[in-house]
Amino acid sequence: MAVQKFPVEATHIMMFARAIGDPxxxxxxxxxxxxKAAGGIVAPPTFPWASMQFDEDNPLRPKPGKPWFGSGREPSGETLEGGGGLHAEQSFEFHQPVRPGMVLTSTGREGAAWTKESKRGGSLAFTETLTDYRDQSGQLVVTARTVGVIPEVTPSKEA
Amino acid sequence: MSVSKSSLSIGDSKTMVVVDNLTRSQIVMYAGASGDYNPLHTDEVFATQVAGYPSVFAHGMLTMGATGRLVTDWFGPENVAYYGVRFVNQVWPGDTLTVTATVVSEITEESGQWLATIGVETVNQHGAVVVSGTAKVTLA
Known part of the structure; x- marks a missing residue:
């Protein structure tokens, strides 16, 4: 995922904090x-994830005039290319706190890839992506690590 | 806000309920704030009739965000140097999530800053782990 311009705004931080239930x-x-103790408004640690809002190619946001795979008149619209992946691990390393007024740019790099036997006899394909978030002066702010997994078998319906 | 190095010991632990009876509306709030509008999380018709799940379920990142509250309440959000989790089980509407955070290792010094390593684990109302991870926080 690469985002050219992720302006960090106070209202967005407020909405994000509400959404994770953090008052x-x-x-x-x-x-x-x-x-005041935090040196001013600061974003919750997982806020960099909201850069998805600024990803032009985000396939998980409906766009005017484009097919969408969720329900409308019918239970499903279109098929999502490359669907079926699940989020296995996520981390954020902070070089500095994320604050309103920053304009972040993110660049992703591919990390490791590995497979593991699943408990149900299929195989699980893991891929790692590393994403660097830099501010408008080029300073590194956050390094995120995302591990996705594509199971060969249908996801379990049990919790 | 900073926690002082002298006030912290290995094994110190805190517990907090961060979600009580998760609502579908909170999942929708998270979709709107994060930009992840995947219908598996926001569209009961799609999730049940097309994808075959019993209902919509929460974004893993919603659970990670809610879990982080205990760490940021304890140490201050500006003092989090690292936060990472593994997603272990799905979280469903109606779930209640309880986080436990524990100081798991000796306090270390890194480039002139004191760092504590905190283990975090979130369980649902059945006691099943939903996320498990680690945070590193700077101390005064």
Whole structure:
């Protein structure tokens, strides 16, 4: 995933914090003791994931005039190319906190790839992607590591 | 906000309920905030009739984000140097998630900063682990 321009905005941070159910005022109220202690408004650690909003090619966002694979008149519209992958692992390494006013650029690099036997006798194909987020002055802010897995068998319907 | 090195010991632990009876609406909020509108998470008709799941389920990243709250409440969001998890089980509407964070190793010094390693584990109401991971936080 490469994102040319991910402007980090205070309102987006507030909405993201609400969505993860985190009421910490450091995420929305610059006058709060929490924000002052944090050196101003700061983003929750997993906020870099919201760069998906700024990915032109994000296949998981409906776009006007383009087919969508979710339901409308029918239960399913289109088939999503390359679907079926699951998120196996995620990490973020912070070189500095993410703050409003930053304009981030992300570049992805391929990492390792490996396979593992699944408990149900199929095989699991893992791929690792490393993503660097830099600010407008080129400083590294976050390095993210994503491991995706494509199971050979249909996902279990049990929790 | 920083936690001081002298106030922290191996084995120190905190527990918090970060999601109580997960609603489909919270999953939709997460889709809107993150930009991941995958109908497996947002579209009950698609998830059940097309994909064959019992219902929609939460984004793994929603669970990771909710889990992080205990770490950021304890150490301050500006002091998180690393946060990583493995997604172990799916999270469904109605689930209640409880996080436990534990200081798991000696406090170390890295480029003049004190760092603590925190193990995090989130379980659902049945006691099944949903995510498991590690955070590194800087201390005062």
């Amino acid at each position: 910490n005022p450091a995420y929305f109220d610059p006058e709060s003791a929490e924000a």
